[in-house]
Amino acid sequence: MxxxxxxxxxxxxxxxxxxxxxxxxxxxxxxxxxxxxxxxxxxxxxxxxxxxxxxxxxxxxxxxxxxxxxxxxxMDEVDRMNVSRALETSPDNRPVAWRNPNTGHSFQATPTRTYQASGQDCREYTVIGNIDGSRETITGVACRDAQGRWINQ
Structure with a gap:
């Protein structure tokens, strides 16, 4: 195995x-x-x-x-949908901000680099969250799957 x-x-x-x-x-x-x-x-x-x-x-x-x-x-489903929206619609280095109505947390997602890897569209991104008065930064890479969804790598 x-x-x-x-x-x-x-x-x-x-x-x-x-x-x-x-x-x-x-x-x-x-x-x-x-x-x-x-x-x-x-x-x-x-x-x-x-x-x-x-x-x-x-x-x-x-x-x-x-x-x-x-x-x-x-992050909950509302936040993940907003990150996907930022990856889908925002040019590199243009932030998309939102406030989650369910949690009260606010976030800002910024795609930072767009590239191709193994025939897939991929984007590096940074998400800055303000959670209960504390700032948290998350960085990642997401690539499109065969159905066009952004999947974290």
Whole structure:
């Protein structure tokens, strides 16, 4: 079994535990942590060989879970739709701002670089959020999938 298969199975099992253990389902933070951890592990599996690769997978999984948890904690579906709108309609370096009516949090998404990778349109972006009086900055890269949706990389 490849390391990628093991990571995928671990991510699916983690998600099943989160969903199965809660009558109300996983929180956004839990979902973000599982997805972020899985993606971080996959990215880490592409680095190095032998023990170096194992360390990269562990580091990538932990970092991905932390970042995914942070994003899941602060942004809901309204916010993700607004980030997608900014990626879709805003030129590079032109911010799109909004205030989430459900949470009261305000955000500003700015696409910073547009490019092609493996035949896909991709955009680097920065999101600045004001959450309960505290400023948080999130950076990322999103690429279009086959259905035209922006998917975080």
């Amino acid at each position: 490849t390391i990628l298969s093991k990571i995928s199975i671990a991510a699916i099992m983690g998600a099943a535990v989160l969903v199965g253990g809660c009558a109300t389902g996983p929180t956004q933070e839990q979902t973000g942590a599982v997805i972020g951890g899985a993606l971080g592990g996959v990215i880490g599996s592409q680095v190095g060989a032998g023990r170096g690769r194992t360390a990269a997978i562990i580091a990538g999984t932990l970092a991905g879970a932390a970042v995914g948890g942070s994003v899941g904690r602060t």
